[in-house]
Amino acid sequence: MYFSSGDSGDEVVNGLTPQPDYSASDPNVTAVGGTSLLLDKANNRVAETGWETSLDSVDYSGTKAMYSGALPGDFVFGAGGGTSTLFKQPYYQAVAVPSALSKANGSTAMRVVPDIAADADPYTGFYIGQTTGGSFSISAIGGTSLACPLIAGIQAIASQGRGFAIGFANPLLYSMSTSVYRDVVPHSPIHFASTAGGYLGTFEAGDTQYSRYGYDNITGRGTPNGATFVKAEATH
Known part of the structure; x- marks a missing residue:
């Protein structure tokens, strides 16, 4: 089972202490975080950050246009993640997750979200075309509700090359x-x-989560490295 990590960051924006969302925090599911993925016109990767986006509106009411607040403005949305206060660290996270995250709430190592990630930022998301009532329109979608099915689709492709089903993916x-x-x-x-x-928008700004080298609480272990990832799952 694959669950979206949520679109409200670590919930600090909602007045709560830093925490992951449930059901993504359950150790028996694969939690999918999100990124902001920037491509050029040839679909080459330019940059990728953890999905935490802030916006600073421009105020035109005076004689001179000004930002409404100090940059980067207000946090508007981002991938959920963080350290659980309920579930202890599952065995599969013991090596990969730094103690600074797993023990963020005390001396006991706890479950940290997410496990893996994919593109989620609506500003870098997918265009979807649809015909409604005879009229065709294009709209953009994003959120970890985009990232999660992207990962599930990649896992379905990887499953085709295996001798047996992936099943619960986290140990793999x-x-x-x-x-x-x-x-x-x-x-x-x-x-x-x-x-x-x-x-003016700013990628990966305005929340208390931060990308790190290695595992982090926005993108987990990272995003799939294309065919290398699929082949590794097929033979692992």
Whole structure:
């Protein structure tokens, strides 16, 4: 079972202490986090950050346009993640997850979310075309509700090359080499502007989660490294 890690970061934006969402925090499911994935016109990867997006609106009410607040503005959405206060650390996370995260709430190592990630930011998400009432329209979708089925689809492809089903994926995902993942690492601020000039956005800003080298609580072990990931699962 694959569960989205949520779209409200670690819930600090909602006035709560840092925490992951349930059901993604259950040790018996695979929690899927999210990234902001930037591609060029040839679909080559330009940059990838943990999905934590802030917006700073432009105020045009005065004689001079000004940002509504200090950059990066207000956190609007991002991938869920964090350290559980309920579930103890599952055995498969013991080697990969740093103690700074697993013991963030005390001396006992606990379950940390997510396990893996994929593109989730609506600003870098998927275009979907649909015909409704005879009219065709295109809209963009995102969220970990996009990332989760992307991972489930990749897992379905990988399953076709195996002699037996993957089943519960986490022991496999944590036992494979780091080379099968793209590690989503800290990045200098990346800004983007709305086409109408209404706001300036910043990727991976405004929450208490941060990308790290290796495992982190936005993207887990990272994103699948294309065919390398699929082949590794098929033969592991």
